[in-house]
Amino acid sequence: MSLDTASLREADRRFVWHPFTQMRSWCAESQVVIAAGEGCELIDTDGKRYLDGVSSLWANLHGHRHPRLDAAVADQAGKISHGTMLGLANVPATELAERLVGLAPGRLQKVFYAGDGACAVEIAVKMAFEYWSLRGETGRDLFLKLDEAYHGDTIGAVSVGGIDLFHRIFGPLLFPTIAAPTPNAYRRPHDLTPEGYEELATAAMESAVAEHARRLAAVVIEPRIQAAAGMLTHPPGYLRRVREACDRHDVLLIVDEVATGFGRTGPMFSCEAEGVEPDLMTLGKGLTGGYLTLSAVLASDGVYDAFLGEPDEGRTFYHGHTYTGNPLAAAVALANLDVFEEESVLGGLAPKVEAMRRGLAERVAPHPHAGDVRQLGMMAGIELVADRASKDPFPVSRQVGNRICARAVEHGVIMRPLGDILVLMPPLATSIEQIERLVEVTGVCIDEELG
Numbered sequence: 001m002s003l004d005t006a007s008l009r010e011a012d013r014r015f016v017w018h019p020f021t022q023m024r025s026w027c028a029e030s031q032v033v034i035a036a037g038e039g040c041e042l043i044d045t046d047g048k049r050y051l052d053g054v055s056s057l058w059a060n061l062h063g064h065r066h067p068r069l070d071a072a073v074a075d076q077a078g079k080i081s082h083g084t085m086l087g088l089a090n091v092p093a094t095e096l097a098e099r100l101v102g103l104a105p106g107r108l109q110k111v112f113y114a115g116d117g118a119c120a121v122e123i124a125v126k127m128a129f130e131y132w133s134l135r136g137e138t139g140r141d142l143f144l145k146l147d148e149a150y151h152g153d154t155i156g157a158v159s160v161g162g163i164d165l166f167h168r169i170f171g172p173l174l175f176p177t178i179a180a181p182t183p184n185a186y187r188r189p190h191d192l193t194p195e196g197y198e199e200l201a202t203a204a205m206e207s208a209v210a211e212h213a214r215r216l217a218a219v220v221i222e223p224r225i226q227a228a229a230g231m232l233t234h235p236p237g238y239l240r241r242v243r244e245a246c247d248r249h250d251v252l253l254i255v256d257e258v259a260t261g262f263g264r265t266g267p268m269f270s271c272e273a274e275g276v277e278p279d280l281m282t283l284g285k286g287l288t289g290g291y292l293t294l295s296a297v298l299a300s301d302g303v304y305d306a307f308l309g310e311p312d313e314g315r316t317f318y319h320g321h322t323y324t325g326n327p328l329a330a331a332v333a334l335a336n337l338d339v340f341e342e343e344s345v346l347g348g349l350a351p352k353v354e355a356m357r358r359g360l361a362e363r364v365a366p367h368p369h370a371g372d373v374r375q376l377g378m379m380a381g382i383e384l385v386a387d388r389a390s391k392d393p394f395p396v397s398r399q400v401g402n403r404i405c406a407r408a409v410e411h412g413v414i415m416r417p418l419g420d421i422l423v424l425m426p427p428l429a430t431s432i433e434q435i436e437r438l439v440e441v442t443g444v445c446i447d448e449e450l451g
């Protein structure tokens with residue numbers, strides 16, 4: 001098959017509006033057009049191969065064109081591709097719910113499906129609000145979030161987000177929330193030690209929960225690492241302290257595992273690492289191994305039971321989507337879970353995580369413009385700064401992150417920065433050799449751009 005790259009590029013410029021993209025810059029550049037994938041590589045219309053350094057936006061786990069996942073799509077398409085869950089059950093969505101409940105923390109017993117991560121967050125927020133209303137506590141209209149939180153781009157998800165650059169513009173449309181400081185010490189005030197700052201941030205979260213307890217429906221949190229904020233890791237024990245604060249003050253805990261779920265941080269779900277059981281947990285991105293759009297909210301029996309009643313009592317959860325529980329997506333999600341078992345994916349992660357850690361420590365961290373290198377499991381962020389001592393950023397106009405990622409493309413690696421923070425989040429299936437290459441190319445591109 002020969003593809004005309006130039007005419008595809010031209011058609012893309014003319015007809016497509018890309019997400020999170022300044023289209024004027026996009027149209028001024030020569031873009032890579034992906035035609036295929038194989039394992040942890042992407043292949044463009046000219047046949048050039050690239051390492052998929054960001055798992056096709058944090059979604060792919062076992063590589064592209066995995067035979068098991070490909071077969072699941074084909075098999076299910078041979079039966080039925082979509083059927084509504086309003087008034088009907090379907091085979092894969094039912095089987096998947098049972099499997100997810102078996103894997104998730106014990107408290108979570110029910111599965112509600114949606115299509116994207118943001119929708120899952122939206123649903124969790126609405127569930128938490130309605131839960132309290134049904135219990136007669138109609139004043140529970142606030143959510144506690146962290147500064148620089150990211151939970152997706154629908155209005156409810158943006159309301160519980162805190163990334164100024166993306167969210168400020170929509171301010172007038174958002175519902176009010178309470179924000180607690182991000183417990184990552186890199187950008188702490190000068191007069192505090194890292195430990196001192198972490199303790200202060202934790203105490204601030206605890207007192208915010210205590211102060212607003214009567215009005216808080218839930219605390220919403222990305223567990224142990226805030227990915228979109230630039231891979232901001234939290235100190236060990238922080239999530240545990242959030243759970244304890246919620247328990248003390250009778251507030252629900254929504255843990256957003258859309259980015260961290262499915263082994264990205266080591267365990268299947270990040271909250272497991274601290275023995276934390278949320279009341280509501282959101283899943284997305286890796287749920288289908290990065291194949292199809294599917295997300296889910298897992299709910300505790302405590303939450304679910306509050307919605308039970310007679311038809312005329314109005315206790316129904318009034319929410320749904322046309323593609324809720326899509327069978328094709330659910331079938332590939334089941335195959336995704338099979339691959340975790342059949343290939344002992346979690347058991348094989350430790351040496352890969354170590355290879356990334358060692359590579360970053362030796363090849364990247366020593367660079368004078370590497371301000372901070374953060375990693376949790378297979379998720380890493382490299383924060384580049386103009387001055388290491390003052391932590392002053394580069395001027396935005398220099399586009400350091402974008403320029404380094406453009407260089408990486410030349411070297412056959414696809415990366416995407418968050419501002420001047422380089423993100424490495426390769427598929428779990430990435431080999432140790434590929435991880436070493438990913439880190440080496442990152443180091444080379446930093447050297448080329450910043451000397």
Ligand SMILES: *Cc1c(COP(=O)(O)O)cnc(C)c1O
Nearest residue numbers: 116117118150151152256258259
């Ligand atoms: C990506 C992300 C979302 C949004 O998921 P979409 O599928 O892009 O809507 C929500 N929460 C977290 C933590 C994410 O990283």
